[in-house]
Amino acid sequence: MSASVLFDAPGPRAVVRNRIYAVLGSAAIIALLVVSVVRLSDKGDLAFGMWDIFNYSGIRQNIADGVVATLKAFGLAAVGSLVLGVILVVGRLSDHRPVRWLTTVFIELFRSIPLLITIYALWIGFLTDYSMWALALGLSIYNGCVQAEVLRAGINSVPAGQREAAYALGMSKTQVMASVLLPQAVRAMLPTIISQLVVTLKDTSLGFIILYPELLNSARLIASNTPVNGLYPYVSTIAVIGTIYIAMCLALSALATWIEKRGRRAKTGVAVLPPGQQELQIDPL
Amino acid sequence: MNVLLDHFSAFRDGFIGTLSITAVSAVIALVLGVVMAGFRVSPVPPLRFFGTAWVTLLRNTPLTLLFLIATFVVPEILFPGMSPYVLGSLALGFYTSSFVCEAVRSGISTVPIGQAEAARSLGMTFSQTLRTIVLPQATRIVIPPLSSIFIALTKNSAIAGAFSVVELFGWQKSMSDLGYAIVPIFLWVAIGYLVITFAISGIFRLIERRMEVAR
Numbered sequence: 337m338s339a340s341v342l343f344d345a346p347g348p349r350a351v352v353r354n355r356i357y358a359v360l361g362s363a364a365i366i367a368l369l370v371v372s373v374v375r376l377s378d379k380g381d382l383a384f385g386m387w388d389i390f391n392y393s394g395i396r397q398n399i400a401d402g403v404v405a406t407l408k409a410f411g412l413a414a415v416g417s418l419v420l421g422v423i424l425v426v427g428r429l430s431d432h433r434p435v436r437w438l439t440t441v442f443i444e445l446f447r448s449i450p451l452l453i454t455i456y457a458l459w460i461g462f463l464t465d466y467s468m469w470a471l472a473l474g475l476s477i478y479n480g481c482v483q484a485e486v487l488r489a490g491i492n493s494v495p496a497g498q499r500e501a502a503y504a505l506g507m508s509k510t511q512v513m514a515s516v517l518l519p520q521a522v523r524a525m526l527p528t529i530i531s532q533l534v535v536t537l538k539d540t541s542l543g544f545i546i547l548y549p550e551l552l553n554s555a556r557l558i559a560s561n562t563p564v565n566g567l568y569p570y571v572s573t574i575a576v577i578g579t580i581y582i583a584m585c586l587a588l589s590a591l592a593t594w595i596e597k598r599g600r601r602a603k604t605g606v607a608v609l610p611p612g613q614q615e616l617q618i619d620p621l
Numbered sequence: 622m623n624v625l626l627d628h629f630s631a632f633r634d635g636f637i638g639t640l641s642i643t644a645v646s647a648v649i650a651l652v653l654g655v656v657m658a659g660f661r662v663s664p665v666p667p668l669r670f671f672g673t674a675w676v677t678l679l680r681n682t683p684l685t686l687l688f689l690i691a692t693f694v695v696p697e698i699l700f701p702g703m704s705p706y707v708l709g710s711l712a713l714g715f716y717t718s719s720f721v722c723e724a725v726r727s728g729i730s731t732v733p734i735g736q737a738e739a740a741r742s743l744g745m746t747f748s749q750t751l752r753t754i755v756l757p758q759a760t761r762i763v764i765p766p767l768s769s770i771f772i773a774l775t776k777n778s779a780i781a782g783a784f785s786v787v788e789l790f791g792w793q794k795s796m797s798d799l800g801y802a803i804v805p806i807f808l809w810v811a812i813g814y815l816v817i818t819f820a821i822s823g824i825f826r827l828i829e830r831r832m833e834v835a836r
Contacts, residue, residue, distance in 0.1 A: 341729065341737045341755060343664050343747075354664050362667040375698045448772070448818050449811045450779035452790055461803035534681075541683035545783040552685055559693075570693035578686055585681035 381571035385564040390576060395558055402554030403580065409468055409540045409550060413475035414533055420480025425487040426513060443481045451478045452542050459546045467548040471540065479536045486528050490521030526599070530592035534585050541581070551577055624801040625809050628792070635792035636813050642710050642786060643775045643817070649714025650774065654721025661726050672722065679719035684777055687712040688784050709781035713774060720770045728763035729755065761832050768825035772818045779814075789813050 346354060376382050389395050427439035446454065455474030463470040494517055502512045522529070544552040555577040559570045625632055660672035679687075691708040732755050740750040782790030789810050796806045 340662070340664070341732050341734050342662055342751070344741055346664060350664075357663075357665045358667050361665055361671070365667065365671050372698050376694075379697050381697055445811070448776075448815055450776040450790070450814060452779040452783070453793060453807065453810055453814070456790070456793060456797075457803050457807040460797045461807075538681075538683040541685040542780070544685050545780070552683070552689065555689070570689075571697060574686070574690055574694060578682060578690070581683055581686060582678065582681045586677075589681070 376571060380565070380567055381569075383564070386567070386569045386572040389558070389562050389564065389569055389572070395562065398554045398558055399551075399576070399580070402549065402551035402577075405468070405548065405554075406537075406540050406543075406550040409471050409475070409543060409548065410537050412468075412472035413479065413536050413540065416472060416476030417479035417483050417532075417536060418529075420476055421483030421487055422518070424480060424484035425491065428484060428488060429491065429513075431509070443484055446477050447481045447485075451475070451539055452545060454478060455542055455546060467543065467546045470546060471543040471548050471550075474542075475536055475539055479532060479539075482532055482535075483529060486525050486532060487518070487521050489528075490523075490525035491517050493524050494520045523599070527592040527596040530588060530595065534588045534592070537585060537588060538581070551580065624796055624805050628796060631795070632789075632792055632809065632813070634787055635789040638786065638788035638791070639775070639778055639813070640817060642706065642713065642781055642788060643771075643778050645710040646713035646717060646774060646778065647771055649710060650717035650721050650770075653714065653718035655725055657718060657722040658725035658729070661722065662729055676719045676722055679716055680723075682716075684712070684716050684780055685783075687716050688780055692784060705781075705785045706787075709778075709784055709786045713778060713781065716777070717770060717774045720773070721767070724763050724766040724770060725759070727766075728759040731762050732758045761829075761834075764825060764829050764832065768822055771821050771825075775814065775817050775821065 343350075373382070380386075390399075424439055424443055427435050428443065430436050430439070451474060454477060455471055458474050459467055459470035463473070498516055498520070499512060502516045507515070540550055541552045543550040544556070547553065549557075555573050559568050559573040562569060657672045657675050660668040661676070663669060688709065691712040692705075695708060695711065696703050736754050736758070737750055740754045745754070778788060779790040782788045782792075782794065785791075793806050793810045797803055
């Protein structure tokens with residue numbers, strides 16, 4: 337920790353002080369955890385029976401179905417949001433003022449409205465019997481707007497000379513966009529695009545509210561339908577489902593990090609921007 | 622139009638509910654986020670580890686799941702019978718604190734290391750360096766990301782409505798249950814959120830302008 341903006345390399349007294357802090361800090365953290373565990377086990381939430389339910393094949397099937405339903409909605413939303421993102425960014429950078437104006441209004445409107453409000457309105461108004469499509473469509477609209485902004489930042493990061501050179505070669509607007517600007521924008525922004533896909537994956541859990549049988553809903557069903565000794569295994573179910581979610585999201589995040597590292601090694605002249613950089617200007621959700 | 626005029630007081634309550642749960646969660650998120658950022662940049666390994674674990678876990682958990690944890694697990698640990706409003710602001714505040722922590726941390730790490738070295742070589746103490754050199758520069762960098770974090774928080778507060786907190790999403794739900802057309806309901810709720818998000822970004826732009834310095 338010598339190269340830090342906050343601390344100089346510690347001397348002997350600072351080393352001692354830091355050790356004391358380390359001991360005190362660890363003790364406090366461990367105490368917090370112990371108190372939580374003790375409280376939970378007092379209530380009977382950590383009893384063997386509460387965790388034994390995950391050995392039943394029926395419960396495992398429920399969880400598997402939930403994961404599949406979540407991934408189905410995520411797959412649809414991922415494809416939908418990327419396609420919409422490309423369409424929107426092309427519209428946003430169009431030469432025709434009305435097209436540009438309309439696209440901008442669309443993006444700004446759906447980016448500033450809570451996703452849940454959009455999904456619920458789609459579900460109640462148009463897709464009452466198709467909760468999966470309501471969820472996928474809502475996710476696609478919102479995340480498509482965000483992906484469009486990401487791609488726009490990517491297109492702006494391509495050196496202006498490339499566009500000029502492409503026009504000078506006699507390429508049409510479509511060719512310039514499709515063969516020069518977009519590929520490089522996607523390359524530069526790939527980590528951020530994937531970070532946004534992680535957000536999309538997390539937001540599939542909003543399907544819980546419109547009764548789409550995804551992972552969270554199967555968790556609720558498991559917990560409320562399998563009483564153990566008169567208690568409902570909410571704590572254990574939430575622990576298991578939470579772990580599954582965190583594992584899925586971390587796997588996607590790891591992919592983003594890996595692509596970014598790989599992009600730094602490649603010598604194509606287009607820098608791959610780390611996800612953190614753009615993420616801060618785009619709403620984290 | 623009818624839906625708003627007929628149920629204006631409910632809409633107003635929902636609007637105020639969204640405002641208040643956002644404000645309470647924002648305070649929780651700011652305090653926790655700054656503390657966690659302090660942990661993550663401290664020279665004490667266990668605290669650093671705790672901060673990292675905190676951010677990783679909370680960032681990769683869906684907010685709806687956090688609301689479920691708040692509803693079913695937190696009362697078991699603390700005490701039963703906590704109100705949905707308190708539980709909701711805890712869930713929102715904890716979730717948002719991980720984003721605040723990352724924003725503050727990257728704000729601190731963008732201050733050039735030479736600045737702190739220069740301060741130290743002038744003989745400034747740790748607290749002087751922090752107060753006069755590092756924090757003023759870090760704050761200016763943190764303001765824009767904080768603005769978008771609080772806007773995201775406002776939007777996320779809609780989920781609290783699904784967990785029986787009185788706010789705008791709750792109004793949308795009850796109005797559509799009463800059989801009003803969804804499009805006008807959607808538009809009024811959207812306007813409600815737009816007002817809040819515009820106000821937040823306006824306030825932050827003002828703060829940014831006040832803090833600007835000539836370089």
